[in-house]
Amino acid sequence: MYRNIILTTLLCLLVSACSTRQAGERYSGSTEQRLVTYSIQDMAEQIKSEPLDELANQKVTVESYFLLKNHVTEYAEAKITTALTEEFGSEFISADKIDVGVNPAKYKLKLFFTSLGTDRDSAGLSIPLVDYSDPERSTSINILAVDMYHGISECEYYLMEIASGKIVQEGRLKARVRTDNFTTPFFSFPISDIDD
Secondary structure, three states, X not given: OHHHHHHHHHHHHHEOOEEEEEXXXXXXXXXXXXHHHHHHHHXXXXXXXXXXXXXXXXXXXXXXXXXXXXXXXXXXXXXXXHHHHHHHOOEEEOHHHOOOOOOOOOEEEEEEEEEEEEEEEEEEEEEEEOOOOOHHHXXXXXXXXXXXXXXXXXEEEEEEEXXXXXXXXXXXXEEEEEEEEEEOOOOEEEEEOOOO
């Protein structure tokens, strides 16, 4: 019985994974910035293929929402509106440039970002080396493992006709850009969507 408990505990230690996610105002390094901006770029490309023919040559206002109002949200909104202008010839009008009571736009596009950040995860077989004097310095030896580092952008959009107040189109966009690293004790190799 003790043997089974010990084996189960060892197996859990060997086959362990952890995950961290970040959605913040600061990105630590070029790789993290590129993961986020490339995933936003992919999301903006996806919206071009959405059934939004109502936007053809129309004036549109846009509102975007996210947990944090920061430059990343502004960047994502700008990439999406630029892609829609390129695809449909839409003209986006800033809400602060509209006179009270007079809205020249026919449609309002609402963007609800659910993710604009990075996700780090690792999985596989590894042997943990715990430093009890300073647990922060603990490490592990990878037998067969993958370290996954992804940029993830997700957005729900709603296209509303301003005159009627009705939603005429809605959808969901999701883009993931990855830079993964497969490791063994003897070699490792990267698999990446980021151009070097």
